[in-house]
Amino acid sequence: MKQAKKAIEGNPPSEEGSGKTPAALPHARSSPRATGSATVADVASIAGVSAMTVSRVLNNPERVSPRTLAVVKGAIERTGYVPNLLAGGLASRRSRLVAVVVPTIANSMFAQVTQALTDELGKSGYQVMLGLSGYDVSREQELLDAILSRRPDGIVLTGTVHTDTTRTRLLKSGIPLVETWDMSPSPMDMLVGFSHEQVGEAVAEYLLGKGYRRFGLVFANDQRGDVRRSGLLAALARHGISDVPLESVPVPTTMGLGKRHFAKLLERAPGLDVVVCSSDPLAQGVVVEAQERGIAVPDQLAVMGFGDYDFAAELSPTLSSVSIDGKAIGIRAARFLVARIEKTESAGSETVVDVGFSIIERRSTSKSKSKSTT
Amino acid sequence: MKQAKKAIEGNPPSEEGSGKTPAALPHARSSPRATGSATVADVASIAGVSAMTVSRVLNNPERVSPRTLAVVKGAIERTGYVPNLLAGGLASRRSRLVAVVVPTIANSMFAQVTQALTDELGKSGYQVMLGLSGYDVSREQELLDAILSRRPDGIVLTGTVHTDTTRTRLLKSGIPLVETWDMSPSPMDMLVGFSHEQVGEAVAEYLLGKGYRRFGLVFANDQRGDVRRSGLLAALARHGISDVPLESVPVPTTMGLGKRHFAKLLERAPGLDVVVCSSDPLAQGVVVEAQERGIAVPDQLAVMGFGDYDFAAELSPTLSSVSIDGKAIGIRAARFLVARIEKTESAGSETVVDVGFSIIERRSTSKSKSKSTT
DNA sequence: CTGAAAGCGCTTACAG
DNA sequence: CTGAAAGCGCTTACAG
Numbered sequence: 001m002k003q004a005k006k007a008i009e010g011n012p013p014s015e016e017g018s019g020k021t022p023a024a025l026p027h028a029r030s031s032p033r034a035t036g037s038a039t040v041a042d043v044a045s046i047a048g049v050s051a052m053t054v055s056r057v058l059n060n061p062e063r064v065s066p067r068t069l070a071v072v073k074g075a076i077e078r079t080g081y082v083p084n085l086l087a088g089g090l091a092s093r094r095s096r097l098v099a100v101v102v103p104t105i106a107n108s109m110f111a112q113v114t115q116a117l118t119d120e121l122g123k124s125g126y127q128v129m130l131g132l133s134g135y136d137v138s139r140e141q142e143l144l145d146a147i148l149s150r151r152p153d154g155i156v157l158t159g160t161v162h163t164d165t166t167r168t169r170l171l172k173s174g175i176p177l178v179e180t181w182d183m184s185p186s187p188m189d190m191l192v193g194f195s196h197e198q199v200g201e202a203v204a205e206y207l208l209g210k211g212y213r214r215f216g217l218v219f220a221n222d223q224r225g226d227v228r229r230s231g232l233l234a235a236l237a238r239h240g241i242s243d244v245p246l247e248s249v250p251v252p253t254t255m256g257l258g259k260r261h262f263a264k265l266l267e268r269a270p271g272l273d274v275v276v277c278s279s280d281p282l283a284q285g286v287v288v289e290a291q292e293r294g295i296a297v298p299d300q301l302a303v304m305g306f307g308d309y310d311f312a313a314e315l316s317p318t319l320s321s322v323s324i325d326g327k328a329i330g331i332r333a334a335r336f337l338v339a340r341i342e343k344t345e346s347a348g349s350e351t352v353v354d355v356g357f358s359i360i361e362r363r364s365t366s367k368s369k370s371k372s373t374t
Numbered sequence: 375m376k377q378a379k380k381a382i383e384g385n386p387p388s389e390e391g392s393g394k395t396p397a398a399l400p401h402a403r404s405s406p407r408a409t410g411s412a413t414v415a416d417v418a419s420i421a422g423v424s425a426m427t428v429s430r431v432l433n434n435p436e437r438v439s440p441r442t443l444a445v446v447k448g449a450i451e452r453t454g455y456v457p458n459l460l461a462g463g464l465a466s467r468r469s470r471l472v473a474v475v476v477p478t479i480a481n482s483m484f485a486q487v488t489q490a491l492t493d494e495l496g497k498s499g500y501q502v503m504l505g506l507s508g509y510d511v512s513r514e515q516e517l518l519d520a521i522l523s524r525r526p527d528g529i530v531l532t533g534t535v536h537t538d539t540t541r542t543r544l545l546k547s548g549i550p551l552v553e554t555w556d557m558s559p560s561p562m563d564m565l566v567g568f569s570h571e572q573v574g575e576a577v578a579e580y581l582l583g584k585g586y587r588r589f590g591l592v593f594a595n596d597q598r599g600d601v602r603r604s605g606l607l608a609a610l611a612r613h614g615i616s617d618v619p620l621e622s623v624p625v626p627t628t629m630g631l632g633k634r635h636f637a638k639l640l641e642r643a644p645g646l647d648v649v650v651c652s653s654d655p656l657a658q659g660v661v662v663e664a665q666e667r668g669i670a671v672p673d674q675l676a677v678m679g680f681g682d683y684d685f686a687a688e689l690s691p692t693l694s695s696v697s698i699d700g701k702a703i704g705i706r707a708a709r710f711l712v713a714r715i716e717k718t719e720s721a722g723s724e725t726v727v728d729v730g731f732s733i734i735e736r737r738s739t740s741k742s743k744s745k746s747t748t
Numbered sequence: 749c750t751g752a753a754a755g756c757g758c759t760t761a762c763a764g
Numbered sequence: 765c766t767g768a769a770a771g772c773g774c775t776t777a778c779a780g
Contacts, residue, residue, distance in 0.1 A: 087773035311629040461757035
């Protein structure tokens with residue numbers, strides 16, 4: 001192998017005991033702006049090739065002869081070269097960064113989507129830049145500058161409600177975009193979600209079918225919870241049920257909020273036979289509060305959650321809920337994005353997916369048969 | 375205000391109805407590599423100043439005259455200019471990116487730390503690049519390349535156990551580093567955590583003090599859980615208690631795992647009077663499983679959790695646990711990093727912090743008094 | 749299959 | 765307080 005062409009300076013082997021110390025860099029510390037770490041030029045000079053060839057080895061190894069490939073890989077190894085993706089991204093206009101905006105990760109549902117996104121994007125070499133918007137639409141806009149200034153190759157947003165400025169700027173940026181967790185009649189670009197309105201309706205139909213009539217709600221006052229609630233109330237109204245009492249709770253929802261707001265609900269509306277909650281933690285709180293008050297679940301009161309958290313199947317009684325496949329949302333969003341980014345031609349036409357949901361019936365909505373049917 | 379000096383081409387006002395359309399860019403689309411979005415040069419030419427002055431307006435506004443400041447800000451507004459931080463980072467060697475590596479965010483404790491880190495770093499203009507390592511030390515190494523290639527200004531790691539290669543490369547990179555969630559006798563750089571061994575010891579002392587003697591453990595088989603368990607067993611051994619039965623569960627821990635592994639523990643060791651768990655979800659599972667079997671908690675069996683999750687105070691009976699201030703860990707780690715990054719002089723000398731922990735006594739470890747002490 | 753030149757969009761380091 | 769020049773470390777777009 002050819003030797004370095006540039007003068008070898010500096011870089012004293014500072015850590016003798018650490019085993020295989022990478023070869024001293026041939027980097028001439030001439031420029032006052034040099035950073036000290038190896039560059040393509042260093043690798044190229046050690047390997048006796050041009051910088052372009054090093055770049056090809058990294059990005060299009062199939063276009064390099066096997067012999068050259070081996071030599072360059074050796075040089076990369078020896079120098080401990082780590083590509084600088086800031087430079088690479090600037091030159092190629094591909095940052096390999098995807099911005100993911102979620103309200104919070106302190107919620108197992110968004111955490112699950114984020115985890116799946118991160119894993120799936122990682123497989124294709126994309127890193128996730130995390131943006132936490134809170135539940136406040138205006139913060140999303142604040143985040144936008146920070147995001148756009150990184151020139152991400154793709155953006156994943158939670159929800160479909162955004163300010164006009166956000167929409168305009170996003171559209172103008174031309175960056176591939178996936179809205180998640182919600183359906184929308186007018187997606188900005190791609191969309192992976194489910195209909196919260198349909199969830200509300202389906203829950204209503206399900207519980208009506210079970211014979212429940214005196215409904216009470218404990219719902220978070222967030223956008224999507226509101227939509228589910230509307231769907232639920234609309235369906236109930238169609239069956240002549242109106243004036244459904246509602247306890248509105250702040251996000252993020254917790255078991256404690258469920259307990260306390262159910263207590264308040266009970267004061268206002270004593271004779272309920274079913275309480276529908278906008279999340280499983282709320283529902284868990286309702287169940288415990290009921291039990292502590294001597295109200296038997298489900299015999300005297302049915303309780304319905306949302307999200308099908310992992311504890312729902314384990315509680316006593318087990319909790320009926322609505323299952324959303326967050327992992328599927330994350331994976332599909334990631335794949336949409338990667339397909340769009342990497343295909344020069346117009347990518348697949350299907351860019352809107354409804355992942356649906358399913359109602360999981362468990363004990364908390366299954367009255368034990370009082371009328372024997374033998 | 376001076377007019378643009380460059381010829382105005384292209385950029386047809388494509389969205390008439392969108393309200394205030396930004397001024398057409400004076401960007402001459404000469405280069406085949408142009409991206410289409412405004413650059414400092416565009417802003418400079420509109421404002422009639424040099425690119426340097428635009429850069430100063432963005433980064434050191436106090437060094438620019440008020441008049442110039444206003445003119446440039448107007449030009450930024452009109453062009454809808456968004457700085458390109460890839461270019462900025464390359465030139466300044468400050469990416470304003472911090473890599474945060476956690477095993478998973480599907481765990482409310484790490485999610486809390488990550489949330490606090492993201493919020494606190496955001497205040498100083500840093501973005502978080504999320505790395506999920508799983509619970510596998512080897513994946514951490516895989517992530518390392520992805521991270522280093524972004525040239526982050528700082529790195530936050532979870533835990534203090536890393537492979538030798540990881541340590542060497544991290545040290546060599548010279549990037550400010552905070553290890554979190556754990557104490558270490560030999561931190562690589564900065565450290566914000568608490569002693570898992572001390573937690574184990576304190577839990578043992580606390581429960582021994584309450585009179586419990588027949589211990590059983592339901593513990594996750596992860597690094598830090600192992601350390602807590604060792605501390606616990608060592609303290610018990612000092613009091614002559616040995617052969618403590620253990621059920622080892624995989625991560626991530628869930629309520630369901632708690633139920634099933636407690637069932638297994640019961641088979642092997644029927645006469646326990648206290649079960650110590652490595653997380654609150656496990657403990658919750660133990661409590662429910664016990665109750666379903668007619669074992670009264672805490673009268674026949676005490677249960678201790680870890681993490682003081684928000685539901686611990688709400689369960690029935692309320693769950694005793696060990697509280698860790700994850701938010702404090704996140705905030706302090708963020709501040710350490712920012713101080714180090716932004717201070718040219720050697721930053722504060724205190725770079726290792728033990729945030730401690732506290733034992734939260736609740737009903738699940740409080741036997742109702744059988745021997746009246748009146 | 750390989751390389752020389754130019755450029756991505758900023759900021760540093762001077763100089764005035 | 766402001767600007768001209770050079771450079772950060774890559775990749776594009778050619779050319780051979």
